Amino acid sequence: DEMKREEVVEHLKQTVRPEEGVIPAFLLGDPTVYKLEHEKVFMKTWVFLGHESEVPNNGDYLTRDLAGYSVIIARANDGVLRSFYNMCTHRGMKLCRADKGNKSQFTCPYHGFNFKNTGELIGVPLQKNIYGGQLDFDKLALHEVTIDTYKGLIFGTWNDNPEPLKEFLGDFTWYLDMVVGRAEMEVLGPPQKFVVHSHWKIGADNFVSDSYHTMVTHGSIVQLGMVPNATYSKKGYQVHTKNGHGGNIGMPNPDFAFLEELIPEYKKNLSPEQFDVMSNVKNIIGTIFPNLSCLVSHTSVKGQLISNTTLRLWKPIAHDKMEVITWFLVEKDAPEEWKKRSRESYILTFSPSGIFEQDDTEVFTDITATATGVVPYAKNFNYNYTMGMHRTPVTDFPGPGVVYDDKFSEAGSRNYYRYWLDMMGR
Ligand code: FES
Ligand code: FE
CATH class of the missing domain: 3.90.380.10 (Naphthalene 1,2-dioxygenase Alpha Subunit; Chain A, domain 1)
Incomplete structure (x- = not known):
């Protein structure tokens, strides 16, 4: 498959010729191109997630899709908008299953780990007993996702080193x-x-x-x-x-x-x-x-x-x-x-x-x-x-x-x- 992907990239370089006004039809219909563009475009660029007016109040949250992965966008009590991968850090259950709502904590539907809307893990059922009080809560915070806003538009990215949003919009x-x-x-x-x-x-x-x-x-x-x-x-x-x-x-x-x-x-x-x-x-x-x-x-x-x-x-x-x-x-x-x-x-x-x-x-x-x-x-x-x-x-x-x-x-x-x-x- 790796072979096929390299071949496709090579083929793209030869056949996509925007300067000449030539765009091949297979760009719109080929599953390998589609998979590659997920990896090379959507995993690298800023992707639109929503508008700030959808989460105006502290406690408001949304779940949205960032390049095929569910993310939570939450406004905590400090008024700051944050985003997290919508995955419980215990065993990976999807933490939040609603599209939208208002709450200050998210409780995992699997074993009940409890996270604040700042991402911190704050509660684990029976933790003293079953982990002997040894569980490292800090290490189990939700995985934060990079977001930024421009004039109310919220964008997110999986790129660890993205061009700043404002420069990207240029x-x-x-x-x-x-x-x-x-x-x-x-x-x-x-x-x-x-x-x-x-x-x-x-x-x-x-x-x-x-x-x-x-x-x-x-x-x-x-x-x-x-x-x-x-x-x-x-x-x-x-x-x-x-x-x-x-x-x-x-x-x-x-x-x-x-x-x-x-x-x-x-x-x-x-x-x-x-x-x-x-x-x-x-x-x-x-x-x-x-x-x-x-x-x-x-x-x-x-x-x-x-x-x-x-x-x-x-x-x-x-x-x-x-x-x-x-x-x-x-x-x-x-x-x-x-x-x-x-x-x-x-x-x-x-x-x-x-x-x-x-x-x-x-x-x-x-x-x-x-x-x-x-x-x-x-x-x-x-x-x-x-x-x-x-x-x-x-x-x-x-x-x-x-x-x-x-x-x-x-x-x-x-x-x-x-x-x-x-x-x-x-
Ligand atoms: Fe979330 Fe276990 S997977 S508490
Ligand atoms: Fe039209």
Whole structure:
């Protein structure tokens, strides 16, 4: 198997050619590539876990998945957020089996070892008697997991020596700030989760650069008048930054789709340039490498333009299956009526029952099917990612990164796969 893996890495280096716009189909359908990318990408990089507003109070906790391993994220009485491998240090039972809750201690369901939400072991049933008082409690503390936050986003990593989170996000923070840092944001409701028979990279790739599909894939939504103000246009900008991050910014927008009454807060949290851009956006769509995407879109609800903000994780389950987890975010200080309508517009568009979501996942599933099996690999079937290669980046956009004044381009995907290949080859 080791042989096969080395062979695959070598094969990747020869066949994945982002600079030429050549991406082989087997990247989306090959189980060995999938296994390798777990080891070389997901075990090394920062992975999104959740939002701080999901654990606002002392004692709050979540269990989440970090590259296939369950971790607990807990806010202890000192207000500090910590993360632990969700494994009892006695004999490995999964310590916490709930998704979410509030408690200061976790008691193992197997033999009852009791841990504080700071990770310390504080109680062992009958310990004086059965261990003769010799048990080393310090050595049995929960295994801490590295986490860090940026503007409320919680990321974790198994890498012992990671690039600091802020550096990892790099220049893409300029864009991310408009999505999650423009005001104090909160997650409303638990995240929604659904399983799609799709390879995970298709979602990440779709959000990193693909606005081109909207006219066709989502054409019926406009024809049916379901989203009255929906117009699909190439107008706007495409940006990518280091480490594979990137996205599209639809501009201009004659209307301001955020909250007029929060303008002072937006201005406080953003630079004047960021605020100017945000005031003019129709939508912001992006991917933070490897599998977190974000989206700000607008819909007209009862004649009023309302923005909605979501985060989504394309969580790998198998080479041909992923769980999509979506979070709905809204300004914490927004009026209740706005929150309700904004959430409605998210449910209508991007959620398990959302009309855009249904269109997209149908396509993702079929792409996965055509990529799977020996034929795409053996026959060297490639995708064409050459769109926009004739263009030169603009220099007059206020935000950082490589920026094109056209959303219809595959530059962002080429950048994404360039970094992916770099990680796979390490
Ligand atoms: Fe947890 Fe034994 S495995 S107490
Ligand atoms: Fe779509």
